[in-house]
Amino acid sequence: MGLFRFKGFPGKGTFPHGIHPPDNKFFSADKAIEVFPTPAKVLLPLLQNIGAPCEPVVKSKQQVAVGELVGKGKAFVSAALHSPVAGKVKKPAMVTLPNGRHMQAIQIAADEDQNPGEVLWEKLSAKDWPTDCISIYDPATISKVIHDAGIVGLGGAAFPTHVKVMPDENKMIDTLMINGCECEPFLTPDYRLMMEAPGAIVTGALLAGRAISAKEIIICVEDNKPLAIERLRRITAQTVIRVAVVQTKYPQGSEKQLVKSVLDLDVPLGGLPSDVGVAMSNVGTIAAIGMAVIKEEPLTHRVISVSGGGIANPKNLFVPIGVSVGELIDYCGGLTKDAARVVSGGPMMGFSFSDMDTPVTKGTSGITVLTHEDVDRENETSCVRCGRCVDACPMNLVPTKLAMASRYKNPALAVKYNINACFECGSCTYVCPANIKLVQLIRTGKQQVAAMNK
Template identity: 65%
Template structure:
């Protein structure tokens, strides 16, 4: 079937290049969200977002309540942190996150009466979320509340949401795009939220659209999620929110590709969606915005997916921020005997790691556990100059040139080849017949370039 013009939008519903990897979503897509019990302790890293670490505002031995701020995001590009449990602040620790970064963290031990997490999830699902009457909310008041609530992008990037939606006299946002594509293989947490709690997503989208003064508010979903599309369309009836159906292709959920698919515009190198008059945010982020504005609760919990053939019982789980990944794995019945690799996120853009004592952070979208057969090592061979990586790259880059610049530690050359334009989607590595780990080399090249510029 050819690409169709989107009704009322100049985009075609897709973007150039990209790939179609097996999505493996059937393992967890039909499993309703389960609620994880309150843990005995949580570990809250002070840096679990893009930007500056938050500053601790509670002391060891201090008693805190559910939802209390324990660290404040004092810089503009930062995010405050709130306790997901009632308890007592214990010692500070240093933790290693799945991406390898070591960060300071607060530990809190549960004490006293707890708000049942089942009640929190039921509120998300069954509240009669308002769809009108938002004219009383000034855009700046919405932004301030988002900032106070510590809300960040929950699609994986964890960029502070208030920065995205902050009013700016030099730019006009025409379209608020809510990302429900979830194109990463295995992950289904956003899908389950769209199916089980579409009302809260629509309310959050309306509020965020008002914050940026957008003329259009659209929720974008790939056409391989018909049940989510149907539920969202029903929830959006009699509102200005439109549900836009896009062609299924990876990485459709990447911001630049999403903007291209919906409004038909290319974001310039080094540019942002706002440069094209668009603000982009994730469906789960929108649910959190609604809870913040309507229920006056900060970001303390999120939905994640635990999937793969290396986990006994794949699940979608409503978890507190700060619970250990070991407890999450145990909640899913543990690892299978042939489990070989644990990935934070999905297999295309996630990070392989081994220390399950690491906590769930705001940006944790899920865990993917692969078996020995799935990760069997294949030796790299020489590049055969087939051009498949170029055909796959959604950013029109030449991945082999970027990888070679990184391999030979030539950051100036990498900059000339626009290495920072790479969105690290992994499409190049996926299609490479020589089994070159191109995306890993490109990540290393970005680190080299940053160091070279700071010299």
């Protein structure tokens, strides 16, 4: 940790509690990003962000171009939706997202002989990203471009990014933190993006920093990614951006934990990083900002990992939003004989699902295919009061109390125990010797609380 302190950050590079699961990055960390061929059709759910769904602005049989607006985010916390292909709009469809929510979707049949992904990836991975002309962009203009481009958090949360960069007189932002930790096991899209498109990240960070008038910009990376750290340090050397190297630990990439690790600031319970003068964004999101402002490209494609022991040939892919999971799995050689579970995201915070027609959304950071060995667990037994879940919880909660309040349908008690402060990292479930499905119970408890408050 001497190196961390030498760089002048007030934090210690770590946070209280947390766990150290095997990162399993070896499946895909060394696989260069491949551009996925244009699929025959895409299916675009109207809800691809935290907040309200967007509203369709196209009709059946309408011809659309690549990047054309097809859904308008009319609510404040919503995001626009753009077509990733040129093609014809088909009848609306219904899809079930991995979290179980049913949602209307725009269906577009792609024209033949096109591959916009190749063009976009060439722009994203270019070497000529500017760093010395950011001042020509007005902060209000940057914010508007982010809004119009439909950019959301690509780390998985999918919070509309324009909301984060809008000026707020009540919350002055001093520091912009760019999250490149990628602590979720198996997933490597952020790592590959830092390796292959660092210029877009750096320019995007400077633009986002200007939009919020941040005095300091910090890119945060776990110390298990030395090549990405070296690359980022080299490209940021002539800029105001600093690179913070933090300890590899789960869930280091969580907002509150990363603020503690780097800045030694405590985000209040139920609060946001903005309450302590910090704005945070994922490296993929920041690269999308660069694409929108400098290259005038809305968010239509993203990098994802298809990884795990249950996939024949793990890859990192640059894919159009709306392509089906089944097509990605087929492109990666299909499932292995011991494949047992398909997860949207990583194994700690992702959602298991079985419908391979499920489309990739803006918030899909990866597809993890687990084996029977990965998922086999002993049967659940009674809580032994060992306290391991308490020791692991990065939010200083008592997960067993939250789970039992949920199991016995007592939402008022769950609120008393601060159930909504849990961000479902899965650390408690991982360490539980009784194999109690704590996170699933806590999710159910949150639904009970929401129903109680209606």
